[in-house]
Amino acid sequence: MDALLLSRIQFGFVISCHIVFPALTIGLASWLAFIEFRWLRTRDALWRDLYFFWLKIFAISFGMGVVSGIVLSFQFGTNWAVLSERAGNILGPLLSYEVLTAFFLEASFLGVMLFGWKRVSHKLHFFATCMVALGTLISTFWIISANSWMQTPAGYTIVDGIFEPASWWDIVFNPSFPYRLAHMVLAAFITTCFVIGGVGASYLRRGVHVEAGKRMLKHAVVFAALAVPAQVFVGDLHGLNVGEHQPTKLAAMEAHWERHEGGVPLVLFAVPNEREERNDYEIAIPKLGSLVLTHTLDGQIQPLKAVPASERPPVKPVFYAFRVMVGLGLAMLALVLASLWAWRRRRLFDSVWLLNGWRAMTLSGFVAILAGWYVVEIGRQPYVIYGLLRTADALSPNVGAGSVLASLIVFVVVYLTVFGAGIWYLHKLVRTGPLPHEPAPDTDDGEKTPARPLSVGNRSPDTAITEART
Template identity: 80%
Template sequence: MDALLLSRIQFGFVISFHILFPAFTIGLASWLAFVEGQWLRTRDTVWRDLYFFWTKVFAVSFGMGVVSGIVMSFQFGTNWAVLSEQAGNILGPLLSYEVLTAFFLEATFLGVMLFGWGRVSEKLHFLSTCMVALGTLISTFWIISANSWMQTPQGYTLVDGVFHPADWSAIIFNPSFPYRLAHMVLAAFITTCFVIGGTAAAYLYRGVHREAARRMLRMAVLFAAITVPVQIFVGDLHGLNVGEHQPVKLAAMEAHWESEGPGKGVPLVLFAVPNEDEERNDYEVAIPRVGSLILTHSWDGEIAPLTAVPASERPPVKPVFYAFRVMVGLGMLMLLLVLASLWAWWRKRLYDTRWLLAGWRAMTLSGFVAILAGWYVVEIGRQPWVIHGLLRTADAVSPVAAAAVLTSLIVYAIAYAIVFGAGSWYLFKLLRKGPVPHEPPLSQEGGEKTPMRPLSVPDEPIDDGGAPGTPGRQEDAR
């Protein structure tokens, strides 16, 4: 447990928390823009109630994402000072562009979105919601660009160990950037989609908020029916790109140790226990040649095995291998659930098929798990490099004592448990209560209108959220 390992654990711990909330708010902001647009188009109060309900969820999630992002940025100067010193000329401007173009845009219009209902025109309020949604996408653009450059660096010059920008267009639009951007944005949308669909299924399962739940589930099924297949297609293109630019990562994803020989292709390993000491797989279950078809789009295609490079140049195989299968497995489950939902919808049984509603409830948080698994594949898979092929992770860490890193890690863990534990509990409370008829009042204080309170705590205790069969909760159904 030296400073390097502790610094890697700390960064992984912090980013694992951070990525969940921005990913959720990326999709949720676009969902809010859609819902408010439906309200303006139809004047149906159900859409308005859904907007206020999900606005509360968005505000809390956005706040926790900002807090965790600030903590993460500190580590570049504390734990990874050498990386900041050598690559700061490129990473610094990219992260600054994110603040200047996205964060300022979000911060400007977020206040109008949260507190401006009834104080500004309806069109301006809708514009503010759309601008917040646009801001989340712009933020994703710059963050993924910076991370992608570390995966597939280009457009730089290296002088005395320091990276200098030579071509900003090549830096921003590096070879892996388009695939990773599309993959991440779709993952964020799908994550939000399954939270909305799972929440709707829970309400229908309990028999509350029926009309609102029907609309949420219907929209979730429609959106997932489009995005999940597209994500599978984009993931395939992303895999081809990884094979071209980071072949060792691809070999670790497949636990591919040795070439099968000319013309024999690559097997698809369904399950195995990678044995890194013996450079082989134990208990392997594989399908011959199918790996070639998926990874190279050729029946006889080959990929470079792990043994093609020294052990010091390989990433840890087990976490990459298993995380990749978790991500792909959840994607396949999502696709099956969507197909079953479309079939039930065609038979007019979407809202009352109990096993289907149970499936959506079980998959509510599946997007978050898939995102974490995907990021573990990306970040662990590029080891031992922090900037692929150019700067090793071991050479990028700050010269600090292991005790100092361990102390900060413990403090982070305690603080995160308190802050994000409370935030998650509040989100659960909001989701448990659900959307209620809401006509935001405009009170008079000093003769002027006061803004709405979008983050007010629900009045009812969480235990009154309405368990199945609980009397007195059916009045929430419409």
């Protein structure tokens, strides 16, 4: 438990707590824009109630995402000062562009989105919602660009050990960036989709907010039917890109130790034995790995033994995390196909096992995203900038294990307290459900009291549920 390992654990813990909130808000912002557009077209009060219901959840999630993201930037200076010193000329501007474009855009229109109902025109309010949604996507663009450059660096020169930009186009649009951007945006949308569908299915099972539940579940099924197959396609392209630019990571994902003449098997399950450089209890399908990984029957990928042990990532976490991500993706696809079949038979809202399936998969997107990021980040080890700067060499030279451990304990306690309270409040909002929206103050009569867009209301969830049933 030296300073290096503790710093990696600390960064991993903080970013794991952070990523779940942007993953939700990216999708929710676009969902809110869609809901408000539908309300503008139909003037259906249920669309308006759904908008303000999900707006509360978005606002709380957005706030927790901002708070947890600030801590990450400080760690570049405290724990990873050498990385900041050597790659700051490239990573610094990329992260600054995210602030100058996305964060300022979101901050400018978020207040209108939260507090501007009936204070500005409906079209202007809808425009503000769209700008916030656009801001979340622009933020994703720059963050994924910076992280992708660390995975597949391009457009740089090294002068006295310092990375200098040579081509900003090549830096931003590095080889893995297009695939990883599409993969992350789809993952965020799918995560939000299953949260919406799971909440809707929960209302239908409990017999509350039935019309709202039907509307949420129906739109979740439609969107998932488009997004999940698209994610499978993009994931396949991303895998081919990993095989080209990060072959050691791909070998760890598949626990592929040796070259197999005639075709690579697809390992379904195994216990990777890194000491003996083999797999124990392996269950594999011969040659299928070549078809999946190279799209040929006899294609080859670089085995782990092709590089020294010091150049390999930890195999077990990469291998298992990848299978968690893929397994959840296949479960999502199966649930969506079953939902489409039930919808065709007009039993989507009456099938108990389907509703329970959506409820069980409500948080599956978060697990899949975390597993995917573990594959990405652990798989590039032992490098922080792939092939160029080792993680051990990026650590701040004077940081001590004691100070890192102390700060890690503080982070765990604070995060569990703050985010525990936030998640409890989100649960309370969801349990209460979409209620008729209270109108904003009548400014024509001189009312000055601001609306309370984040309030869950004075009624208890049980009272609200009873009223919803009646």
